[in-house]
Amino acid sequence: MFTELRNPNINNYDKSSAPHAGGRTVFTFKNSFKNAILNINGGGEFQEGYTTVSVHKNVNGNADTLRASDDINNRQQFLFAQASLDVKSWTIFTGASFNTFRIRFQRFVPASLGKQTRKFNNEIAPRFALMKKFNRVNIYTSxxxxxxxxxxxxxxxxxxxxxxGLNAEEGTNYDIGLKGIFFKDIYVDINAFFFSLKNTIVQRRDAGGGDFFLNAGKTKQHGTETFISYPLLLSSQNFKRSLLYVSHTWHKFHYKDFKQLANDFSGNQLPSVPRHTVSSGIDILMNNGLLGTITYFYSDKIPLNDANTQYASSYHLIGAKIGFEHWFKNKIRIKAFAGVENLFDERYSLGNDINGFGGRYYNAAAGRNYYAGIVLQFLTRK
Structure with missing residues (x-):
């Protein structure tokens, strides 16, 4: 795999090329007992990348004077094993992985003393989960x-x-949830979680607009995530597909222990994460090929710095799409559509620069905008 990137930004013009290679092997074992089924998977993965990065002065969106040139070699490898045991209506999962990661830098411009290496070794990541099946509903915890x-x-x-000097983030996650069909046609997926994270990596902005990162002690993150859908108009012969859906997230993320010089941010809300979001929509496809979609998204206000002194305002977005699709001889599918995003021309900030220097947090999002397209697919239907 090869990746090439050109990134003009407020501070520099970055160029990078990154050839990358890796491999993965998996071994499986399955055995059936009288009232149980055992599945075991194990294997390993190896990845290595060689990245060349050059940083130039940005002059009107073009690369100018060379400021820095680096070679980067990163290597990641891990072994894993996991097993699941199905006993009647119960399923037990357990597994673990052993991880190592090494990264090596060498800066050629300006000249440095040679290669710098950082290793993150001997990290074991275990997991345990339990699931109970009740007809069309599953309850689980992990x-x-x-x-x-x-x-x-x-x-x-x-x-x-x-x-x-950055350290790896380390965390432990606990969750419980259920998903399944209620009242014949209503699909529900609800998850509640608690995530404790150490060495949280947070972003900063310097006076020139460049970013840098540091470890921010401990954070606690807990919340709920809910998704509900219902197929509308199934009794009508005019509709091939119709779905009403709504999802909601409640995220209470905050610093548990984070002090920086004379500032104590412990207890503050984690920047960039809204407390509530809501996403909903209606998706319809008629038998005659007409299709339509209406979407709605709401984001609560978003803290923009660790001190929680500045917030991006909450916003509502509505989108709509109409179109037509048709099959020709059951082999060729053509789909034409047109739509609008941000229908009511809401003013909001997207992709905020968290902890921006001098209060430079905001990036204006697009106002009302339109799109259209044609999709042509060649398929074989059996």
């Missing part, structure tokens, strides 16, 4: 521990300074 090493973008941010 506990899992994991870790997430810093990404290349966090270790080498647009601010330009190599930061090998």
């Amino acid at each position: 506990v899992a521990k994991g870790f997430s090493p810093p990404t290349i973008a966090e270790l080498l941010p647009t601010g330009g300074a190599i930061n090998l």
